[in-house]
Amino acid sequence: MKFLEAKYSRGSKMKNTKIFAFVAAFLMIMVAGIAVIGISDDSDATITGNYKVYYYNGTSWADATAQTYDLYQAIDAKKSELNFDIVADGSNLSGYNPNINYGTISSLGIITEENGVSTTNYTTNFTVFVFNNTTQQWVVAESALGWYRCYSDYAQYVTFPNSSWGAGSTAGAANVAICAGTFSTIPSGYSATIGLTQVTQNDSDFEYVFTLKDQYGTAYSTSGTQVLYYDAEWDSWENGEITTSMLQREAGVEVKGYGSDVYLALKNAIKSSNLTAQETTWVYHDNDTPNDTSDDYYTFYSWIDEMLNVRTLGPTNGSDEGGNYSLYVYWSFNTPTNWMSYSPGYYSQIDGSLGGDVGGNFLYTYYLSKYYY
Incomplete structure (x- = not known):
C-alpha cells in the first residue's frame, strides 16, 4: 500500500x-x-455531539452547551453568546487533504463594553484547555481543535501524534475552555463538566x-x-x-x-x-x-x-x-x-x-x- x-x-x-x-x-x-x-x-440520524464551551475573560467565567460535530464547531457556535471572538483556521481542507491545522486559533478577541459601546481587542496571549474524561483532568489542548470530537468510540481509539509521530494524547474531548492569559493549569471557578457522547x-x-x-x-x-x-x-x-x-x-x-x-x-x-x-x-x-x-x-x-x-x-x-x-x-x-x-x-x-x-x-x-x- x-x-x-x-x-x-x-x-x-x-x-x-x-x-x-x-x-x-x-x-x-x-x-x-x-x-x-x-x-x-x-x-433516524438525529444524534449530535454534546459539548460544553467555557470562556474565562481574565476575571470571570461563562459557559454554554453546544450540539455540533466537532470541538471547533462548538467554539464557533458559542463565541458570540459567551462574548468573545476568535481568529482561526476554520477550513477542514488543505488541497486534496484534510487540514492538519483545522480549528487552530491564532488570536482571541476579548470583548468589553463601556457606556454602551462594545470594543474587541485581539490578543495572542490566551490558553486553551480540554478536559480528559479518562483522567478527569484539564490539560492544555492541541492547537488543531477541529480534530477533537466528543464521541466515546473516537475518544477510545483516536489520538493526536506525539513528537515522533506515534500515538499521543487522546483526540476525544467534550469540554473546552478558552482562557484570556497564559496558564499552565486552568483557572479556578469553572462549573461542572459534561461527559462524552456515548456510542452504543x-x-x-x-x-x-x-x-x-x-x-x-x-x-x-x-x-x-x-x-x-x-x-x-x-x-x-x-x-x-x-x-x-x-x-x-x-x-x-x-x-x-x-x-x-x-x-x-x-x-x-x-x-x-x-x-x-x-x-x-x-x-x-x-x-x-x-x-x-x-x-x-x-x-x-x-x-x-x-x-x-x-x-x-x-x-x-x-x-x-x-x-x-x-x-x-x-x-x-x-x-x-x-x-x-x-x-x-x-x-x-x-x-x-x-x-x-x-x-x-x-x-x-x-x-x-x-x-x-
Missing part, C-alpha cells in the same frame, strides 16, 4: 509536491476498505451496514472472529464467522456495525483482527532526504493499510496493444455513482463531518484495476 498511500497523501500545504492527475483521481477510490456500505434503513450497540443513530465483497479471491476473515452478519437464507442477522466463500459470492456478505463515523462502525463490524488502520489524526512520513522533500508525505486518520488480511498490490507495469499500463489490486470506496474523496473516518451520519452524510450505499470492493498511461 505504501506507493499509493504516498501519492494520495501528499498535500498542497504539506510539502507542495506534484500530484499527478491520474493518481489523484485513482486514489479517490483507494482510501479505505470493502464492498458496499449502506446506512441502515431504520436509522443497537442505536440506529450510529448504525451502518457494510456489504463486503472480494472480486480478486484472496481476502479472508481471521479465524475465530465473530461478527454480526446477515443470513439471506434465514432472513435474519446472526452472530458468527464470515467465510471466504461469502466474501467471493456475487452479492458479497453484509455485516453490521456501530460508530460515530464510518471507520469506527467498520472497525466495530469486522473487529480489530481484520483491520489495520491509522488511528492517529495525521502522521508525517519523512523519507530522510533533507535536500529533497518531494517524496515526503502525510497520511491521515482512518487510512486503511490492511483489511480482511489483504492490502494494496502493485503497481505492476507492462504494455500490450493498448499501450503502457499499471496494474493495481486494492480496496475501493465509492457510492454507485461517485468516487469518495477521503478515508472512511471523515464520513458520518452526524451533521458536520468533513465528507458529510452521503447517504444511500457505498461501494467497497477488492479488485484489480488496469490503468493505461
Whole structure:
C-alpha cells in the first residue's frame, strides 16, 4: 500500500509536491476498505455531539452547551453568546487533504463594553484547555481543535501524534475552555463538566451496514472472529464467522456495525483482527532526504493499510496493444455513482463531518484495476 498511500497523501500545504492527475483521481477510490456500505434503513440520524464551551475573560467565567460535530464547531457556535471572538483556521481542507491545522486559533478577541459601546481587542496571549474524561483532568489542548470530537468510540481509539509521530494524547474531548492569559493549569471557578457522547450497540443513530465483497479471491476473515452478519437464507442477522466463500459470492456478505463515523462502525463490524488502520489524526512520513522533500508525505486518520488480511498490490507495469499500463489490486470506496474523496473516518451520519452524510450505499470492493498511461 505504501506507493499509493504516498501519492494520495501528499498535500498542497504539506510539502507542495506534484500530484499527478491520474493518481489523484485513482486514489479517490483507494482510501479505505470493502464492498458496499449502506446506512441502515431504520436509522433516524438525529444524534449530535454534546459539548460544553467555557470562556474565562481574565476575571470571570461563562459557559454554554453546544450540539455540533466537532470541538471547533462548538467554539464557533458559542463565541458570540459567551462574548468573545476568535481568529482561526476554520477550513477542514488543505488541497486534496484534510487540514492538519483545522480549528487552530491564532488570536482571541476579548470583548468589553463601556457606556454602551462594545470594543474587541485581539490578543495572542490566551490558553486553551480540554478536559480528559479518562483522567478527569484539564490539560492544555492541541492547537488543531477541529480534530477533537466528543464521541466515546473516537475518544477510545483516536489520538493526536506525539513528537515522533506515534500515538499521543487522546483526540476525544467534550469540554473546552478558552482562557484570556497564559496558564499552565486552568483557572479556578469553572462549573461542572459534561461527559462524552456515548456510542452504543443497537442505536440506529450510529448504525451502518457494510456489504463486503472480494472480486480478486484472496481476502479472508481471521479465524475465530465473530461478527454480526446477515443470513439471506434465514432472513435474519446472526452472530458468527464470515467465510471466504461469502466474501467471493456475487452479492458479497453484509455485516453490521456501530460508530460515530464510518471507520469506527467498520472497525466495530469486522473487529480489530481484520483491520489495520491509522488511528492517529495525521502522521508525517519523512523519507530522510533533507535536500529533497518531494517524496515526503502525510497520511491521515482512518487510512486503511490492511483489511480482511489483504492490502494494496502493485503497481505492476507492462504494455500490450493498448499501450503502457499499471496494474493495481486494492480496496475501493465509492457510492454507485461517485468516487469518495477521503478515508472512511471523515464520513458520518452526524451533521458536520468533513465528507458529510452521503447517504444511500457505498461501494467497497477488492479488485484489480488496469490503468493505461
